[in-house]
Amino acid sequence: MATYTEEVGSKLNNLLEKNYDAEKGYKKAAENVNHLGLKNYFNRKAEQRRTFGHDLKSEIKTFGQEVDKGGSITGSAHRTWMDVKSWLSQDNEESMLEEAIRGEKASVDEYQDVLMETSLPSSTKSILLSQKKNIETDLSEVKSLENLK
Secondary structure (H helix, E strand, O other), X not given: OOOOOHHHHHHHHHHHHHHHHHHHHXXXXXXXXXXXXXXXXXXXXXXXXXXXXXXXXXXXXXXXOOOOOOOOHHHHHHHHHHHHHHHHOOOHHHHHHHHXXXXXXXXXXXXXXXXXXXXXXXXHHHHHHHHHHHHHHHHHHHHHHHHHO
């Protein structure tokens, strides 16, 4: 069984933090829209990111690393921005979709960065590839939702 370096553990904890932030962000987006379909979509995404976080926590623990808990200050500031944007926007649904697209693009890049790490155990790489693929699929889905608006 391969061992994690501190750098890999740190990168995985950063992904975990991003998933916490994404979960909270999707919950915030669901609060800021009236469209039932979008509300359900954002709530479903929040649950998915919660599951991603649990999977990452388990993997981090499997390799004896400490698990960081909670979201980031940046994520908290972003959710505040979502509230402000929702309050100022005449189209909450559109602005929340734009934020979702922006967040999903950033997530794909973050996952790709960690996947470039050569010392990843195969189990970790498999989890990350699966989660990244789900995010990429969701990015396509959220872009199509934007076109329906």
